[in-house]
Amino acid sequence: MAARLQDHYRKELAKELGEKLNTKNPHAIPQITKIVVSMGVGKAVQDQKILEEVSEHLSQLTGQRAAITRARKSVSQFKLREGLAIGCRVTLRGQRMYEFLDRLITLALPRVRDFRGVNPKAFDGRGNYSLGLGEQTVFPEIQADKIKTTQGMNIAICTSAGNDEGGKALLDAFKFPFRKDGAAK
Secondary structure, three states, X not given: OOOHHHHHHHHHHHHHHHHHOOOOOHHHOOOEEEEEEEEEOHHHHOOHHHHHHHHHHHHHHHOOOOEEEEOOOOEHHHOEOOOOEEEEEEEEOHHHHHHHHHHXXXXXXXXXXXXXXXXXXXXXXXXXXXXXXXXXXXXOOOOHHHOOOOOOEEEEEEEOOOXXXXXXXXXXXXXXXXXXXXXXX
């Protein structure tokens, strides 16, 4: 069974996007290819248990086991050695990707304190969008009273759009809560 947003995209949004972007070829219509959720845990240099907890939370949020990321270079100012575990990430595709996007848009982002919308200018020039969350407790799966350390996360939404206009049109079609021009940063 397909995720709710995935079904909605296939049945309605793809046709609307094709008309809006004046594209007749169904393969040229932008779609979300993957979502990468990552957490950099600088405190993990002193205590590896923090990384284990954060990795478990990320796995719980995404429904997929988190991969541990390691330092590529040694940096003495940060007490960092090459190969030291310093973060975790998950790459979501298919049904899990759409389920995560649905929970992000409908549940997590509205729970952010003083939320006025996400920055509409955070595209990379190729239609991919990135945003950061200050803590993982905005997701209802994480119980705030049971966590020891709050940790932010980066979310990169990769699309097949090729340009920012197509990527923004795609995320607008999914009702992504972009900040209006008059709202403060």
